Amino acid sequence: MEITDYYDIIFKRKSIKKYDLTPLDERALEEISNQLKNLKQMYDDIKTEVKILPLEQVEAKKKKKQAPHYIAIFSEPKNNYLVNAGYMLQEMDLFLSGNDIGSCWLGSPRPNEDVLKNSDLEFVIVMAFGNPQKPKELHRNGASDFKRKPLDEISTVKGADEIVDAARLAPSAGNSQPWFFTGDENMIHVYGSKPYAVKEHKAPKVKKYNTISIGIAIYHLQVAFEHFGKNAEIVSDENAKTNAPENYDYITSLKVK
């Protein structure tokens, strides 16, 4: 099940919404569990916990979208913890897709009370996984199969189209694509859109899922940098922070070492 380069998977992955509820075999679950133990964090100082939960331990009300398994991520609610959670679990989305297993980030299901009680950390989100009901629909045929904004609407980055394109194709809550990128091939600055055109009581939820989505896009950027033989580190850039595009908040920057 090992995958050394996730780049190609970015161009074929998709969210699987309907699952065969038969559990995966023990061996597959063990390999997925091993992969979870070695997930890369965006910020090493944030305490996190990831668990595989069976459907019975998850309150997933929408029957049609139920899956045999879920990965739940819990985190210390520290600065940037939502971005970190998105970054971490996106590796699993690509890992599962690359191994022909369906997956989907889901905002509404929650672990049941017993599971929640067992963690000192804050529950963040789940990712459903399992065999798709229609195995033929597991992957897309390429970048043109994605419904996404064109590159020039989300980026002014110079000289790194192939890298930013990987982030452009990232999944996001409601496909909102709440990101914007500036910079060049040596340093990419990442911004997240402020929740707009949403009722006030919905703004915190939108903000939460948008922030997780930004972490997902950052993971795609990092995979693309690595694919092209570059090693990018996560840094904070004061100048980029003060020059955020209108209606966007500065999140972080990736600097090629």
Ligand SMILES: Cc1cc2nc3c(=O)[nH]c(=O)nc-3n(C[C@H](O)[C@H](O)[C@H](O)COP(=O)(O)O)c2cc1C
């Ligand atoms: C943080 C997050 C939350 C999501 N929540 C849901 C959800 O509650 N229900 C759902 O059907 N899809 C959910 N999705 C999946 C998105 O709808 C999907 O990623 C997006 O439409 C793009 O499609 P794709 O993943 O097939 O490329 C979520 C995605 C993300 C990143």
